[in-house]
Every structure is written in C-alpha cells, then in structure tokens.
Amino acid sequence: LAKTTQPISMDSYEGQEVNITCSHNNIATNDYITWYQQFPSQGPRFIIQGYKTKVTNEVASLFIPADRKSSTLSLPRVSLSDTAVYYCLVGRHNTNAGKSTFGDGTTLTVKP
C-alpha cells in the first residue's frame, strides 16, 4: 500500500500557476497516480490520472519523473473557484485488489 505525502496547505493568487507535489516513495510497478479535488459539502472529484511522464487534460497537467517516486499536479491560471482540497492517490487496477488510501490532502486557497 503506497503511502503519500503532500503539503497540508498552499496559498496562491488568481491567475497564477499552482504546483502541488506528492511524494510516494514506495510506489509499485503497477500503481497509477490519481488526483482528486474536493469542495466543501461535496464528494471528491477526479481531476487527472497518469502512470509516467506527463499527462494533460482540459483542467490540469500531471508531471511524473522517471523514478515515479513523486508527482506534481499543475493547475494553470487558478481562479477563486479552484479553492479546494486536493488529494493524491496511488493505487493499481481495482481487480488486483490494489488499495489506495486518501491522506489528508492539500488545502489550496486562491486569493483575489
């Protein structure tokens, strides 16, 4: 079971790029890295997932170095609505009974 470590909180300003790094030193070969976003009074929402190198979608990019022991979620030009808790999960395909555990996440506060 891969343990993840993230900063507890981060502050940013509107329009800036935000990078949140997650450490997962004991990631296994078959593990994927998934990031979720959670607003108050809502369930977590999938943002992005990757296995290696770089993945980009319409809302974020995910950078994974060659050793895969860490990953960085990049949010371009954040707005006030990006204020939320961000969770990094490491786990494998569910039919392998891989288990991924949520930590306490990173609380991102975007200021005007």
Place this chain on the structure above:
Amino acid sequence: EAGVAQSPRYKIIEKRQSVAFWCNPISGHATLYWYQQILGQGPKLLIQFQNNGVVDDSQLPKDRFSAERLKGVDSTLKIQPAKLEDSAVYLCASSDSGTGGDTQYFGPGTRLTVL
C-alpha cells in the same frame, strides 16, 4: 451519464439508535466503495465491493457497521448502534473494471450527526 446517487443527504440521530444509508452506483460499475470522512480529514475506506463480493473491509468496525450489495448494484451501509464518534460524512463511490488506475466517482455523501 447519471452519477452516483446517495440518500439521505442528511441524518440526525441520537446515540445508540440505528441508521442506514443507500447508494446507487454509476450503471455498469462493478466496484463500489463506502468511505467515512470526518471533518478536516481525508476519506477513510470502510468497505470495497467487487460486484457483490467484499474485496476489503479491514477498516470496517464490524461490531456496529454492516454493508451489503445485493445483486451487485445498489448498496446499503448500516450503523447499529451509533456512537458520537460516528458523526461524519459517508461517501459512496464506484469505478469500472477497465484497465488502468482506480478512478473513482463519488456521490454527494450523507452527513450524519449523532447527538
């Protein structure tokens, strides 16, 4: 595509009472999860089903919590009797069994307050 449905959204009970939560996953999703999220903490996995079989229930307090997933679709989570420390949001999530990582889709949760 309809998302994960949960009911009720809110529930207030007194300690030692019983309570049940219901979850309807995304159609076709074989895997269903129940999480407990205490205020200020990340979600904690209580139980994971693959179809109607249990994959992981290692963190489920089995003396008071029970869960079932009949016919591999809907699921119910029950607490009997409730304690003050059970006050939390109970989240249901589902995922399909395709290749790749474990991408979970969450419902809105049920906020339980135990008085």
